[in-house]
Amino acid sequence: MSYNLKSRFLLLLSFCVVGFNSAFAQSGISLYHLTNSTYQGSNFNPAFFPEGKTFIGLPVLSGIMIDYNGRVNYEDAITTNEIGEREWDIDNFVDNAKKRNYISMEAEISTLHVAWRKSKTQAFSLFVRERIGARGFYGENVVKTAWYGNSTLVGDEIDLSRTALDVRYYREYGFGVWRSIPNRGINIGVRVKFLNGMVSAVTDNKFDGSIGFEENSYIANFDLNSATINTSGLNIIDAGGSDLTSHMISNGNLGAGIDLGAHWKITNELSAAVSVNDLGFIRWKVDPENYLMADTTFRFEGIDLADVGNFEDAYLDSLQNRLQDTTLNRAYTTGLNTSSYASLMYQLTPNDRFTGSIASYIVRGNFRMIYSAAYTRKVGRVLDVSANVSRIPQQGIDLGLAAAVNFGSCQIYMASDKLLRIWDVTKIDAVDFRFGFNLVFNGKGKSPKDDNSDLTHPSPYGKKEKVEKSDGIYWIIRKQKPRPVYEKTRFKDY
Known part of the structure; x- marks a missing residue:
């Protein structure tokens, strides 16, 4: 890795170590409530297999997802002065920072999927997906220190316990099996996935520490325990060229995962569904680098953090000096970010359904819960639509909408979990959007x-x-x- 890239990365690491904790904000609860109306429903519960005979997904077009969840929006940093002009007000944003804030960015691209129904009770699928995620948690002290300097923390300290960073990009190749047991009213699904990791940067789960600022001075005392960050693929990205191309096609960062799901029809009207997704791991062996600051105590003397001019150079020089003798090249393993869904559904009529759902996301031991109530409507064979009210972490109550439109063998779906503030761009601090185009043969809902x-x-x-x-x-x-x-016989007259 070049000096410049490594320097910037270490600076990013330092800020992350000072104030980030892992979180996972991806939702998808709106698309989930369409259940088996689309092939993508099996991404949330493998027991949701769509109606029809054969299903084909086109590269990129059949699945694009972008999900962002943060604290900052335009209104937080803008104010109106006495003469009615709009101007920046960073102080207002900093002063209103919460004790715990997280930011999450997720993206998924469907490279390919093919699924087919072998019989009324059995079906199979093959799929390839690109999955990208960056997640972190920051505290109010980090924001205030970055803006005002350490003068606001004199005599106080920043607690770094349970701090983590999780950035990764990997590809999954999967095979799914769906089975129906009609006499028991149960559908079950299993998807086994082979994983290939491209890029990773994660902090050690055992990290603990604090930064204390002495009174009447700018001296900062760092106490860091197991402060480690593991990376893979950064040098290859920096080098570029044919090595990068080859790495992105296939490499030795291998892993495995599994998705499990069940859908039980309790009565003619009442049913329940439950699933657990992304149980698995990736072993990162290609281009590994491990930056360690294990059990380290050191002091910064005479640095005023409010003096931005010399902060970066001083901080980087000191940090690099402490890391240069503790950089290793050993493989490491990361677990997948597991998610689960549980729902209770009431079929009011053959075309109308009410659903109550709970979704949980786990990243390295941290839970994020989503609660949702939805109404789903079938309009013949042309349209499936679902609307929901959900409580989403950090965003509070929000509205979601999903729809799948069918034109013969062509299906288009769209979904979003965050619609309340979409009409006012200045207040947007979270975005969720899903779109795709599927080919469905043998007619949606057509019986054999x-x-x-x-x-x-x-x-x-x-x-x-x-x-x-x-x-x-x-x-x-x-x-x-x-x-x-x-x-x-003809009779003759004689």
Whole structure:
């Protein structure tokens, strides 16, 4: 890695170590409430297999997801002065920072999916997806220190316990199996995934520490325990060229994952669904670098953080000096960011359904919960639409909407979980958008040809007779050939 890139990365690391904790804000609860209306429903619960015979996804077009969740919006940093002009007011934003704030950015791209229904009770799928995520948590002291300098923290300290950073990009190749058990009213699904990691930067789970500022001085005392960040792929990105191309196609960062789901029809009207997704790991062996500051105590003397001019150079020089003898090149393993969904559904009519759902996301031991209530409506074979009210971490109550429109064998879907502030761009601090185009063959909701197999019974004329078909008390008699018609005999008069 070049000196410049490494320097910037270490500076980023230092700020993350000072104030970030992992979080996972991805939702998708609106698209989830369409259940099996789209193939993408199986991404949330493998037991949601769509209606139809064969399903094909086109590269990129069949699945694009962008999800951002933060604290900052335009209104937080802008104010109106006495003469009615709009001007920056960073002090207002800094003063209103919460004790714990997180930021999360997620993106997914569907490279390919192919699924087919082998029979009424069994189906299979193959898929490839690109998954990118960056997550972090920052405290109010970090924001105030960066803006006002350390003068606001004289005699106080910043607690760094449970601090973490999680940035990763990986590709998943998957195979799914869906099975229906009609006599028990249960659908189950399993998706096994082979994973290939591209880029990673994660902090050690055991990290702990604090930064204390002495009174009447600018001396900062750092106490860091197991302050480690593991990276993979950064040198390859810096080098570029054919090595980067080869790395992005395939490399030795391998892992495995599994998704599990079930959907149980309790009564004709009531059903329940539960799923657990992304149970697994990735072993990062290609271009690993481990930056360690284990059990370190050191002091910064005479640096005024409000003096931005010399802060970066002084901080980087000191940090690099402490890391240069503790940089290793050893492989490491990261777990996937597991998510789970649980729902109770009430089918009011064949076309109207009410759903209550809970979704949880886990990143390195941290939970984020989403609570949602939704109404879903089928409009013939053309339109499926769902609207919901959800409580989303950091954003509070928000509205979501999802729709799937079918034009013959073509299906278009769109979904968003965050619509309340979309009409006022200045207040947007979170974005969730999903879009895709699917090819669905054999008609959405079209039943396979009836072979009348349910009417087959043993013949009443004895075991040696062939099996015949009956419906209740009536026997179904095979169509007989018509009798031959003979020409009438003509009689002559004598």
